[in-house]
Amino acid sequence: MTDDQLQQLLTAANPLTAERAEGLELAEAQDELLARVMERERGRASGRLSRARRSRVLTRVGLAIGATAVVLVALLSLRDGSSDRGSGTAWAAEQIRFAEASPLVLLGAPGWQVEYANEESGREGELRFRLGPIPPPPDPSVPAVEQTPPLPADTSAAELHWRSGPMRHWVDDRASGAAATATAPVLGTTARVYQYEGGTPGHRDITSLFRYDGRVLEFRAGAADIDAFKVLLAKLKRVDADTWLSAMPASVVKRPDRNTTVTQMLQGVTVPPGFSPSDIKGADLTKDRYQLGAAVVGTVACQWFKQWSHAREANDSVKEREAIAGLATAEHWPILEEMGKSGAYPDVLLEYVAAMPSGEWYGRPLIGDVDSGLGCDGLGVKLPQAG
Amino acid sequence: MPSDVNAELPTDRFRRLFADTERELLAYVLRRVDRAEDAADVVAETFLVAWRRLDKVPAGDEARLWLYGVARRQLANQRRGQLRRSRLADRLQAELPVAVASARSPEDHRVAAVRAALARLEEEDREILRLTSWEGLTPSEIAAVLGVPGVTVRSRLHRARKRLRAELLQEDPGALANTSPTLATKAAR
Numbered sequence: 001m002t003d004d005q006l007q008q009l010l011t012a013a014n015p016l017t018a019e020r021a022e023g024l025e026l027a028e029a030q031d032e033l034l035a036r037v038m039e040r041e042r043g044r045a046s047g048r049l050s051r052a053r054r055s056r057v058l059t060r061v062g063l064a065i066g067a068t069a070v071v072l073v074a075l076l077s078l079r080d081g082s083s084d085r086g087s088g089t090a091w092a093a094e095q096i097r098f099a100e101a102s103p104l105v106l107l108g109a110p111g112w113q114v115e116y117a118n119e120e121s122g123r124e125g126e127l128r129f130r131l132g133p134i135p136p137p138p139d140p141s142v143p144a145v146e147q148t149p150p151l152p153a154d155t156s157a158a159e160l161h162w163r164s165g166p167m168r169h170w171v172d173d174r175a176s177g178a179a180a181t182a183t184a185p186v187l188g189t190t191a192r193v194y195q196y197e198g199g200t201p202g203h204r205d206i207t208s209l210f211r212y213d214g215r216v217l218e219f220r221a222g223a224a225d226i227d228a229f230k231v232l233l234a235k236l237k238r239v240d241a242d243t244w245l246s247a248m249p250a251s252v253v254k255r256p257d258r259n260t261t262v263t264q265m266l267q268g269v270t271v272p273p274g275f276s277p278s279d280i281k282g283a284d285l286t287k288d289r290y291q292l293g294a295a296v297v298g299t300v301a302c303q304w305f306k307q308w309s310h311a312r313e314a315n316d317s318v319k320e321r322e323a324i325a326g327l328a329t330a331e332h333w334p335i336l337e338e339m340g341k342s343g344a345y346p347d348v349l350l351e352y353v354a355a356m357p358s359g360e361w362y363g364r365p366l367i368g369d370v371d372s373g374l375g376c377d378g379l380g381v382k383l384p385q386a387g
Numbered sequence: 388m389p390s391d392v393n394a395e396l397p398t399d400r401f402r403r404l405f406a407d408t409e410r411e412l413l414a415y416v417l418r419r420v421d422r423a424e425d426a427a428d429v430v431a432e433t434f435l436v437a438w439r440r441l442d443k444v445p446a447g448d449e450a451r452l453w454l455y456g457v458a459r460r461q462l463a464n465q466r467r468g469q470l471r472r473s474r475l476a477d478r479l480q481a482e483l484p485v486a487v488a489s490a491r492s493p494e495d496h497r498v499a500a501v502r503a504a505l506a507r508l509e510e511e512d513r514e515i516l517r518l519t520s521w522e523g524l525t526p527s528e529i530a531a532v533l534g535v536p537g538v539t540v541r542s543r544l545h546r547a548r549k550r551l552r553a554e555l556l557q558e559d560p561g562a563l564a565n566t567s568p569t570l571a572t573k574a575a576r
Contacts, residue, residue, distance in 0.1 A: 010520035013501040020490040021414035
């Protein structure tokens with residue numbers, strides 16, 4: 001069953017089409033509702049709009065929820081064995097500097113380890129912790145279907161995000177829909193705690209917000225109740241940069257290996273004219289192979305899409321075809337094949353590539369979606385605005 | 388356009404917002420409730436939030452996405468029995484069941500199978516499929532509604548389609564392998 005066929009089935013299953021909704025005879029009832037709402041809150045609405053601010057909030061909410069950026073809570077308990085990662089490792093000065101740009105916080109509870117770390121920028125990032133053994137990163141030599149990424153049912157997980165900017169937007173967002181709220185001490189300050197509905201009796205979705213080191217930190221975890229969450233929250237501890245870096249999971253690409261890794265990731269990738277590996281922004285941040293791969297492939301793809309878009313505007317069919325042909329090879333890029341075992345980034349990119357001949361994405365200009373979807377702006381590639 | 392919006396009185400802006408979005412918002416809510424009358428309070432509370440926080444409602448088409456986001460939370464409150472019963476929408480509540488009864492799309496066995504398969508999905512998967520197929524939103528618009536990055540929406544959409552396809556094929560591998568001309572016609576609308 002193709003996506004189009006599935007789409008047809010879903011469309012047919014719409015219980016109320018737009019046309020039928022438009023034809024509902026409810027004009028007077030709607031007028032009455034409008035009048036009552038305005039009467040109820042008359043005078044409370046302010047007269048100025050702040051579209052830009054709202055837009056920023058939405059964007060930041062998006063970044064925060066989905067991306068994986070972050071702060072680290074690692075465990076002081078630490079990693080077993082890996083010889084070159086223990087505390088006391090002589091980390092490169094550059095790596096230390098980047099680490100110090102992040103909140104040096106780890107989850108110092110027994111058994112918890114950093115499963116995943118990603119810095120979106122020097123100001124925003126994310127750490128994910130897991131209670132129990134950390135599975136090894138995907139083995140490129142093993143077919144995806146034979147790998148088993150899902151968490152065991154009894155695994156506990158937690159996330160620590162750090163973001164810049166004011167805290168009130170996050171408070172508004174997280175407070176909305178919370179079933180219960182509380183406050184709790186953490187890292188010498190007080191966190192606001194929000195519990196949501198859902199989950200299981202032993203595993204509720206609970207999050208917390210607090211300011212630390214000039215950033216907004218959010219620590220989120222599944223816990224039996226707020227009291228249990230508070231116990232875990234209190235385990236967040238500040239550490240030095242060396243300890244922080246030593247707590248990074250094996251999947252994080254170490255600074256000494258970074259250039260070699262980028263070069264290796266670019267093997268088999270068709271790059272646009274003028275591309276240089278130095279164009280890849282953020283390669284010095286703490287990232288695992290998947291996120292580093294996204295930065296590498298994203299930069300290449302965004303540059304191709306930039307050429308493609310400019311060529312279409314200029315009616316330069318040669319350059320347009322060159323860009324389409326260049327990205328058409330993405331299907332065979334080894335790094336995408338590897339990333340496909342860990343996430344859907346390759347699927348998304350290939351869907352964009354498939355849409356290049358038409359230039360449309362769900363009825364809208366493709367270029368606008370590419371920009372937001374691949375994060376071209378954040379990768380330092382300015383795409384033309386969608387018309 | 389932005390300067391016109393900024394110069395507009397709050398009351399005028401809210402009336403325009405209401406006129407521009409009320410039918411789409413009502414349809415959005417009606418597609419997600421079991422009983423038509425339940426949509427009235429959700430719509431009323433959503434517009435009440437918009438009126439109180441008009442300075443936070445984005446201009447243009449983003450306003451509709453913002454309202455969908457608010458309505459999602461109100462629907463969640465309603466499912467938990469936490470949505471307050473107001474008298475703001477008494478008339479709407481009374482009239483909705485009758486008005487909607489004849490407007491609901493017919494349900495043949497294939498449509499029933501799709502709805503049943505949707506119901507078996509997790510809410511996250513179900514909602515992203517509904518926003519795509521029923522509200523006709525692009526991944527970027529869905530990202531604004533759900534408050535996640537566009538790339539995350541596409542990942543989730545890919546996953547949700549995969550799961551729905553598996554549910555459908557498990558339910559009725561033969562009949563659902565190909566869509567019928569009837570469905571194709573409906574989809575083309």
